[in-house]
Amino acid sequence: MIRILLMVTVICLAFGCGGAPEATMEEPAAEASAETSAMTYVGWLADAKCANAGKAATDEHAGCAQKCIEGGESIVLVAEEGGNVYMLDDQEAAKPHAGHKVTVSGMLDGDTIAVASISM
Numbered sequence: 853m854i855r856i857l858l859m860v861t862v863i864c865l866a867f868g869c870g871g872a873p874e875a876t877m878e879e880p881a882a883e884a885s886a887e888t889s890a891m892t893y894v895g896w897l898a899d900a901k902c903a904n905a906g907k908a909a910t911d912e913h914a915g916c917a918q919k920c921i922e923g924g925e926s927i928v929l930v931a932e933e934g935g936n937v938y939m940l941d942d943q944e945a946a947k948p949h950a951g952h953k954v955t956v957s958g959m960l961d962g963d964t965i966a967v968a969s970i971s972m
Contacts, residue, residue, distance in 0.1 A: 893956045893965065895932045897949050899925035903937045914951030921950045929956050929965065942967040 898908030899920035908917060909930040921927055927946040929938045932953070940946050940956070945967055958968040 890957070890959055890968070891965075893929055893931055893938065893958075894953070895956075896930045896953050897927055897940075897946050897951065897970075898930050899950075900928045900937075900939075901925050903928045903930045906935070909935060911953065917951035921947065929954070937963070939964040940967050941965065945970055 896909050898917045901920060902908040927940055927943050927950055941964055949970055949972060952972055954970050954972050956965055956970050959966040
């Protein structure tokens, strides 16, 4: 019995049986691109500070958001459904809409949207 196990082990080691396949440098990039997808998100453009504190997903927050953004806070999207907070890669495109409910179209990569368009 021990001989058989030893022989199977030697064969597996020799032919690579049972081991995990080696990853190539191309595989992670392919997985990352498959996970990113073009989407449309509806929510409020707010300042990151208030959004992370859970106070930004209302029309009443518009004035505060604009003031904080002018003071240097990043602009984020607080999703209407679920309240998720997304970073935006194009802060300049978002600035005119700060504090408003908008529709953002773009590619999601992690928690950041690569903005294609923003409309009210």
